[in-house]
């Protein structure tokens with residue numbers, strides 16, 4: 001008799017996570033690169049181009065947001081990865097977003 005134990009390949013996730021936890025994603029969603037990872041927090045950065053009519057020029061501006069990284073995703077992401085974040089309830093003073101998925105890693109072509 002063989003009992004197949006389904007070993008959890010996924011890490012048990014009791015974190016504030018949109019898939020397993022008590023955080024729901026609603027509101028705005030952004031995509032960007034990971035500029036910094038500090039513990040369970042990641043800084044997401046993306047570039048946007050705006051037009052100044054007065055100078056008839058375009059400018060490249062960068063936007064940054066802090067996002068919470070759930071435990072089930074923290075091993076998948078690295079610096080420079082392209083990810084999606086979604087707005088959730090405020091998790092701390094500066095974190096109102098949670099990382100929802102990884103779109104591609106840094107090495108993959110766009």
Ligand SMILES: [Zn+2]
Nearest residue numbers: 013017020072
């Ligand atoms: Zn999770």
